[in-house]
Amino acid sequence: MIVVLMGYMGSGKSTIGKELATLLNYSFLDLDDYISEKENASISKVFETKGEIYFRKKETEYLKEVIESSENLVLALGGGTPCYGNNMAILTNNQNIASFYLKLSIPNLAKRLFTEREKRPLISHLKSEEDLLEFIGKHIFERVQFYNKAHFTITTDNKTKQDIFEEILMQLI
Template sequence: MQNIVLVGFMGTGKSTVATLLAERLGWNKVDLDTSIEEAEGASIPQLFTEKGEPYFRQAETAALRRELEGRTGQIIATGGGAVLAEANRAIMLANGLVVALTANVETILSRVQNDPNRPLLQGNAQKSVPELLEKRKHAYDFAPAKIDTSDKSVEQIVEEVIRLLGAK
């Protein structure tokens, strides 16, 4: 048994897929953002506002280590930017099957544009989503597996991840 680490841009379905996948496999689901909030005693938007993105990224690396190293049978739903640090990518690859979830711009916008808990989208999501996607277009390339979630149900995505796990 190993871990499954779901990475991808915001709105690609990481949390939703992780919940059903954990149910199906009987594994623990860990939402990395929730883990960070519990450890820091503050919400993600608060951390960004009060301590800044660099501080948040350090807390993210600490949470990845805490949740992955020496553990198995976990489904980890990461935040969209967790892949930006080389250290984070190394932790993920060393401790689980990393699956990148992708989606097209329209799908992402329909899923995230009205979510107040997304600090990087405050203002104009129509403008910032395509810009961020462009900036991060290669950020998920390190993942050995990729699934486009744009036109798939959560059940279909979960089945694909389970097939990938069996093939590993």
């Protein structure tokens, strides 16, 4: 079984994923980390030097590679992964995959991301929380149709990690 976590940046995919993997006694993999390792460059460097089209093609290639060679894995996707190519079809048509959309409200995403925007190339140029709110709102509007195709949606606002783990585990039974 592969448990796939998707959602907007800052929604907790990696944080929840690592602990969930430990609970399930599964391996954990962050797709962005895997891509960085394979490309010998950070995601922002790949975008900068080779462009987004190259990155998105590689992202799909590596996603397939991970899925085909893995079992008992918790996989955290990049925020944009579900939105490109046939990535959602790859995820939803595989009976060995349970996909979860970790849904956090836009105001809570903005609060969480504002302090760490320097580490996130997509939002590092935004100077105010209002600009960040607007950016996230537009982005989620474009992406939500893909996120909503996940097998399950877990709304994470005002929930503890334990609450989120329990919700995910209930769906896996």
